[in-house]
Amino acid sequence: MISNINIYLKKSTESSKLAVFRICFGLLMLYSMVRFWSKNWIHTIYVEPKFHFKYYGFEWIQSLGSYTYGLFIICIICSILITLGLWYRLSIIVFFLSFTYIELIEKTTYLNHYYFVSLLSFVLIFLPANSCFSIDSILKKKQYSQVPKWTTDSIKLLMIIVYFYAGLAKINSDWLLEALPLKIWMPSKYDIPLIGETFLQYEWVHYLMSWGGMLYDLTIPFLLLNKRTRMIGFVLVLFFHLFTAILFPIGMFPYIMILSALVFFDGQTHDKIIKLLKRPISVFMKKSKVLIVEKFSIFKYKRPKLILITLAIFFLVQIVVPFRYVLYPSELFWSEEGYRFSWRVMLVEKIGYTTFKIKNKDTGVIFEAPCTNMLTKVQTKQMSFQADMILEFAHYLGDYYKKQGLDNIAVFANSYVTLNGRPKEQLIDPSIDLLLIEESFKHKVWIKPYKYDIKGF
Numbered sequence: 001m002i003s004n005i006n007i008y009l010k011k012s013t014e015s016s017k018l019a020v021f022r023i024c025f026g027l028l029m030l031y032s033m034v035r036f037w038s039k040n041w042i043h044t045i046y047v048e049p050k051f052h053f054k055y056y057g058f059e060w061i062q063s064l065g066s067y068t069y070g071l072f073i074i075c076i077i078c079s080i081l082i083t084l085g086l087w088y089r090l091s092i093i094v095f096f097l098s099f100t101y102i103e104l105i106e107k108t109t110y111l112n113h114y115y116f117v118s119l120l121s122f123v124l125i126f127l128p129a130n131s132c133f134s135i136d137s138i139l140k141k142k143q144y145s146q147v148p149k150w151t152t153d154s155i156k157l158l159m160i161i162v163y164f165y166a167g168l169a170k171i172n173s174d175w176l177l178e179a180l181p182l183k184i185w186m187p188s189k190y191d192i193p194l195i196g197e198t199f200l201q202y203e204w205v206h207y208l209m210s211w212g213g214m215l216y217d218l219t220i221p222f223l224l225l226n227k228r229t230r231m232i233g234f235v236l237v238l239f240f241h242l243f244t245a246i247l248f249p250i251g252m253f254p255y256i257m258i259l260s261a262l263v264f265f266d267g268q269t270h271d272k273i274i275k276l277l278k279r280p281i282s283v284f285m286k287k288s289k290v291l292i293v294e295k296f297s298i299f300k301y302k303r304p305k306l307i308l309i310t311l312a313i314f315f316l317v318q319i320v321v322p323f324r325y326v327l328y329p330s331e332l333f334w335s336e337e338g339y340r341f342s343w344r345v346m347l348v349e350k351i352g353y354t355t356f357k358i359k360n361k362d363t364g365v366i367f368e369a370p371c372t373n374m375l376t377k378v379q380t381k382q383m384s385f386q387a388d389m390i391l392e393f394a395h396y397l398g399d400y401y402k403k404q405g406l407d408n409i410a411v412f413a414n415s416y417v418t419l420n421g422r423p424k425e426q427l428i429d430p431s432i433d434l435l436l437i438e439e440s441f442k443h444k445v446w447i448k449p450y451k452y453d454i455k456g457f
Helices: 002-009 016-038 041-047 065-084 088-105 112-124 135-140 149-169 173-177 182-189 203-225 230-247 253-264 267-284 304-327 377-383 387-403
Strands: 012-014 142-148 294-298 350-360 366-368 409-419
Touching: 002 149, 012 016, 012 149, 012 267, 016 041, 016 065, 016 088, 016 112, 016 149, 016 253, 016 267, 041 065, 065 088, 088 112, 112 149, 112 253, 112 304, 135 142, 142 149, 149 203, 149 253, 149 304, 173 203, 182 203, 203 230, 203 253, 230 253, 350 387, 377 387, 387 409
Parallel strands: 142 294
Antiparallel strands: 012 142, 350 366, 350 409
16 A cells, blocks of 8 residues: 555646646636625725634634735735746745635634645645746746646546535435525526526425535546546536526636646646747747746755645644534534534524623623624624524623623523524524523533424535
8 A cells, every 4th residue: 555655745746737727726816815805895894893703723823904905916926936936946835824814803704715725825835836838947947837736636636526415415305305505596697598487496496406516526526637528527516606606696706616627638638738928928929038947857856755744634623624513412513513614515404593691790780792783794693593692792791781880790692593494493592591691512401402403415
């Protein structure tokens, strides 16, 4: 086995694969950052809120207020540099740190594709994506035609994990046997031309989409890996992600997955793409000596073992973390213990209504906290059906009223949530003083059990 691993680690592939991926990633991130800015989301998500929901363990991440615009400027500059392959290693490190910091500021905006971008940018730190067709290679006057095969396989593996776990997550009774939540969402899409008032209204279509989505996620990695079925797989990638982009407001995710799928194609395909990109450049710099670089065969790492160990640990974590939900006895979709960071994409429709009561223990006076004055609409909506956010906001209320002079108080939550169209149920035990509860990775016994059983992964 060790000999097979050593043989694999010595294999190489065309460096153009990483170059094309670097350019696609840089351009997508550039567009994504500019789009985010143009829609005024920086202000509404990061500047306007008086309070930000934090990820457990990352409470030290603080909002920068108006300086958040500076972080986006840094991401924009880094995206351009990544695309050009200029100061690549520094640019991708700074991009990873800046982008991840932005995402850790506010938990209510968690999206799987933001998480994917953070993971992908981390992996790219260790890959020689500037080994060819980059300004770095021109400045160093060194260009490599080959890179270790495991570098491109690292990107493939991350994509396989995303797809496969997304497929496993769809193997549940609500998704396959009830076509939920598609059965709830699709009838409202009547405004989509041609298919909205007809095709999307049929129940059998909802089941077809549910089963088709599950089979797509589970099989697409294998279709892309096999040379004979690769083109079929890529056509399916195009259809699936463009169709979901029409149906749902899921931002850049479809385009990230489409362009990332190019890494599965052979080196000749990427060489052709590089040649096409070189044409307009060669017209302007045909006689320039700047473009004269010494060509080498294969890129070699100075410390390959350290990088391989780092990536091995990284991927081991990515394989294990999505299964952490098995450690909790509660219904996953209800309590959401172990739900995030597990590639569970659009599996539930949850609506909640949560109010908080403040009790003065000295006088016995009880009053309701005006949450709408303290949270934005998005924060209120997301908090209302997620227990960890309810707990966090309860502690914020405790601190807030203690600053107002109420030192001896208790905070109770009255929360009702409906899951995938079922009758509303009480999420939090209303008799529990949430100020006595501290956030942890332990099972949240103060979440009331869900009386419905949803079977599956």
